Amino acid sequence: MAKRSFLIPGVDKRLLIKDSLKAMPDVTRRRFIAGGASLGALTLLTGCDVIDSSSAETMLAKVSKFNDAVQAWMFNPDALAPTFPESAITKPFPFNAYYDLDDAPDIDGKDWKLEVRGLVDNKKSWTLDELYQLPQVTQITRHICVEGWSAIGSWTGTPMRDFLKLIGADTRAKYVWFQCADKDGYNSPLDMRSALHPQTQMTFKYANEILPRAYGFPMKIRVPTKLGFKNPKYVVSMEVTNDYKGGYWEDQGYNSFSGS
Amino acid sequence: MASLTVTDEQVGATPAKVIQPAWVRIMHWVNALAMILMILSGWQIYNASPLFGFTFPREYTLGGWLGGGLLWHFAAMWLLMINGLAYLVTGLATGRFRKKLLPITASGVLHDVRAALTFKLGHDDLTVYNYVQRLLYAGIIVVGVLIVLSGLAIWKPVQLYYLVMLFGDYPAARYVHFFCMAAICAFLVIHVLLALLVPKSLRAMIIGR
Secondary structure (H helix, E strand, C coil), X not given: CCCCCCCCCCCCHHHHHHHHHHHCCCCCCCCCCCCHHHHHHHHXXXXXXXXXXXXXXXXXXXXXXXXXXXXXXXXCCCCCCCECCHHHCCCCCCCCCCCCHHHCCCCCCCCCEEEEEECECXXXXXXXXXXXXXXXXXXXXXXXXXXXXXXXXXXXEEEHHHHHHHCCECCCCCEEEEEECCCCCCEEEEEHHHHCCCCCEEEEEECCEEXXXXXXXXCEEECCCECHHHCCCCEEEEEEECCCCCCCCHHHCCCCCCEC | CCCCCCCHHHHHHCCXXXXXXXXXXXXXXXXXXXXXXXXXXXXXXXXXXXXXXXXXXXXXXXXXXXXXXXXXXXXXXXXXXXXXXXXHHHHHHCCHHHHHHCCCCHHHHHHHHHHHHCCCCCCCCCCCCCHHHHHHHHHHHHXXXXXXXXXXXXXXXXXXXXXXXXXXXXXXHHHHHHHHHHHHHHHHHHHHHHHHHCHHHHHHHHHCC
C-alpha cells in the first residue's frame, strides 16, 4: 500500500526521511537522548544502559502509545472547549508553521478541489464554491500550540460532523486522514471521535474574512480539542480510513492523540 | 506497663534505630529520579516557547528536541504521579506526615532559622525534624501537588477545564507550572546542600539508619 502518493518509486523511504531531516532547522530531531548531563544523570541513577538510544526510543514510543489510549479513554465527546468574547481575540493571530510565510502554499481557489476518499458513499470532489454553500457557524476558541503558547481566534466554517454525514462517511471508521499542500507534504490523522466533536470545523473564514493564506487558505481543519499541529491547513484531501497512516509530526515523535 | 523485660532485638535496635522506613527511602529515590527526568525534559519543552527572556542550556535538557522532551515528560509523568500518590496516601495513613511535620509554628521556624544561620542548629536526633525542615518538607509536598495539578491543566485544558479554572486560565496555569518547577529546583539545591553538610542524614536515606 502506498503510504505517500508523492513518493518516487524505488526511492528508499528511510533514506529520504533521513535526508529531509538533515534539512530541518534542528538536526537533533528524533535523537531523544541528547544532552550529556542528562545522560550521565540517568545512567548514574538507574544503572541502565541508556547509551543505547534506540532502546530508549522504543520504550518512549511504547509509553506514547499507552498515552494515546489513556487520552482516548479520557476524551469526552460532549466536553466543549471554552469559547471567548471577541474582545479576547489575540491580535495579530500568529502565523505558525515549520516554514516561513513566504513558503506557505499559494493556492488558487478557482482550481482547488477537496478530494474525498476512503470509506464514504459519495467520493466526489468539492469545489470551494460548493463548500461555501454549506451552513456555517462561527466559534472563538483558544488554539494551543504543542510548544506551549496559545492564541485566541475566530473561526467560521462547517462542522465536520455535518460534512461527514453529508458525504455518507462510515463514522465507525477509526480516522479521518488529511493531506495538505504544505511543502514536504504535511498530513495528519484525526481520530473519528474527535472528528465528530461538535466544535471540529472545516474552516473557511478567519475573523469573518475569507481564510487568509497565512492561516491555511482555502481550508483549514480547526480542532479545538487538539493541539495546534493537529489542525491541518491548506487541506487538499480527506480520507475516511481504518488504517493508521501516520502524519508529518506524528512520524517524528509527537504524540498522535495530542488531545487537549 | 505490661512487661518490664527487654528483648535482644530491642537492645540491638537502640544504637541504630530505623530513622527512615523502607517505603520512605524507596519512594524518595523513585521521586528523585522522576523529578530529575521531569525537570530536564520540562526545560526542553520550556525552550520551545520561553515564558521569560531566557532559555535553559541545551546540555541540561533531556530529549534532544521538543518532541523528545515531550515524550520523556509524558513518560516520567506516570512515575512521578503514581509514586507521589502512593507517598501521599502512605504518609497520611501511617500518620507520618502528622508526627514528623506538625506542628509548624512561626516562633519555632524563626528560632530554627536563626539557629541555622548562626550554625547552632543541632542534628543530633535525626528522627525529629526541626522547624525549618518541617516547613520545607510540608511546603514541597504542597508544591508537588500544585505542579501535578497545573501540569494536568495544561496537558488537558479542555477535558480538565475545571483544573484550568482553578488557576484562572490556560496561560496562568503555565506560569504556575513554571514557578512550581522553580520552587522545586530551589528546594533541591538547599536539600542537597544540607544533606551533604549532615552526611548521616544522607546515610539514613540510603540504608535507613
